[in-house]
Amino acid sequence: MEKIEKTKMNKMNRTLKAEVLIEALPYICKFQDQKIVIKYGGHAMVNEDAKNWIAKDVVLLRFVGLNPVVVHGGGPEINKAMEKMGKEPKFIHGLRVTDEDTLDIVKMVLVGKINGDIVSKLGKYGGKAVGLSGKSGHLIKAKKKIQYVVKENEKVEVDLGRVGEVEEINTELIDILIEKRYIPVISPLGIDNYGNAFNLNADIAAGDIAGAIGAKKLIMITDVDGVMADINDPSTLYKKLTISEVEEMIEKGIITGGMIPKIEACINALNKGVESVHIINGKIPHSVLLEIFTEEGIGTMIVKD
Numbered sequence: 001m002e003k004i005e006k007t008k009m010n011k012m013n014r015t016l017k018a019e020v021l022i023e024a025l026p027y028i029c030k031f032q033d034q035k036i037v038i039k040y041g042g043h044a045m046v047n048e049d050a051k052n053w054i055a056k057d058v059v060l061l062r063f064v065g066l067n068p069v070v071v072h073g074g075g076p077e078i079n080k081a082m083e084k085m086g087k088e089p090k091f092i093h094g095l096r097v098t099d100e101d102t103l104d105i106v107k108m109v110l111v112g113k114i115n116g117d118i119v120s121k122l123g124k125y126g127g128k129a130v131g132l133s134g135k136s137g138h139l140i141k142a143k144k145k146i147q148y149v150v151k152e153n154e155k156v157e158v159d160l161g162r163v164g165e166v167e168e169i170n171t172e173l174i175d176i177l178i179e180k181r182y183i184p185v186i187s188p189l190g191i192d193n194y195g196n197a198f199n200l201n202a203d204i205a206a207g208d209i210a211g212a213i214g215a216k217k218l219i220m221i222t223d224v225d226g227v228m229a230d231i232n233d234p235s236t237l238y239k240k241l242t243i244s245e246v247e248e249m250i251e252k253g254i255i256t257g258g259m260i261p262k263i264e265a266c267i268n269a270l271n272k273g274v275e276s277v278h279i280i281n282g283k284i285p286h287s288v289l290l291e292i293f294t295e296e297g298i299g300t301m302i303v304k305d
Contacts, residue, residue: 024293031292032065034216035178037274039206040072040118042223044282051121054221057288058183059127067178070122070129070185071209073202074106074114081105092147094261098161098199106199107133110187118185130177133187135197140205141168142190142198164190164198166205169212178213203265211272218269219291220262221282226300227263229254239297242305243267266302277302 038058044050061068078096079089082105090097098106115131122129134140142164148155167190177184188205190198203220210218227246229236241249246263249255255263266277280287280299290298 023295024289027293028064028066031216033067035067035069035210035213036061036217036219036292037069037071037206037210037213037215038219038221038288039203040070040221040282041075041202042221042282044221045072045074045114046076047283049285050282051117053285054282054288055118055121055127056125057286059122059125060289061292062127062181062183068183069174069178069209069213069215070118070183071188071202071206072110072114072118072185073188074110077114078106078109081109092149092158092160094258095145095147095160095163095201096199098163100162103162103197103199107189107197110189115185115187122183122185127183128181129183129185131185131187132173133189134200134205135189135191137173138170138191139173139186140166140188140190140200140208141170141192142200143167143192144198162196162198164192164200166190166200166208169208171213174209174213201261201265203262204268207265207269207272207274207277210269210274214273216275217292218266218274218277219288220266220277220279221287222262222279223281223283224259224279225281225284225298226279227255227259227302238300240301240303242303243270244305246302263302270302270304275303 044054058068058070082089087102111133119129119131132139145160145163145165147158147160149158174184188200188202190200207218225234225237227238227241246255250260269277278291278299278301280291284298287298
C-alpha cells in the first residue's frame, strides 16, 4: 500500500514539473535573444543559498537563449570593510560620502571581492562570465555628482566626494561579450575623461546600462517582495504599476524610505527605453525564474503609462 502511494506521489511530482516547464515555454520563446539586466543586491548577495540559486537562475537564462547582464552593488560588504579599517560609513540622502580612502575600499570590495565571487559562482554552474567595472573599456563615463540638501529652508550644496553620476554608457564591450555568449558582470564604478574614478549608485547604473543596451527587462533583486500598500503585509503586494501610479504613491507616502531611490531608478530605466522593471525578493528561491517565466510572477512589475 505504501509503495502504491509513493508511486502516485512520484507521478504527481513528475506531472507538476512538466507543467512548470510548459508554462515557461511561451516566455522562453517570447524573450529569446533578448537582453535582461539583473541588478543584484540585498540579502541574495550575502546568503550562500541565495547566491547559489541566483547564479543557477542567471546561467539557465543564458542556456535557454536569453542574454543576461548582471550589475551588482555591495553596500553591506563595503560598510563591514570600512568598519574593519576604522572608518565610519556616512550617507547623505542615501548616497555614500566617498573620500579617497573610502573610494579605495569601495574598489577593493566591489571589484576585488564581490565581482570575482559572482563570476566564480556563475562559472560553477556552467556559465561563462566576465567581470567588469564601469572603468573597463570606458564602459561608464561619469562626472562628479552635485548634491543639494535643504537647511533652514535654503538649498545648500554638499560635497559627496568621489560620488558620480552616469553621463554615457559605452556598450561596445558588453555587446562583444553577449555576442560571444558570455555573461557580463559589472561593478558600479565610473570614470571621467581625466581618468578619475567615481562611486555610482548601483540601481541607477543598472537602469542606465539596461536602457543603453536595449534591454527588454530590468530585474531588481531586493530584500522585499515588491511595492506593497503595507510593508508589513505581503498580501498588499501590487503586481503591476505604472510610472504615474508609483509617483502618486510616493506623494501620498505609501512608498517611503529606501524604496524611493529604487523606484526613481526604475522610472529612469523605463524612460531610457526598458520595457518593464521588476522588483523581486532575492530571499525567495529562484525568484528570477519565477518572475520571468510564470504567468503570476512573484514581485511588482512597473511599466510606462
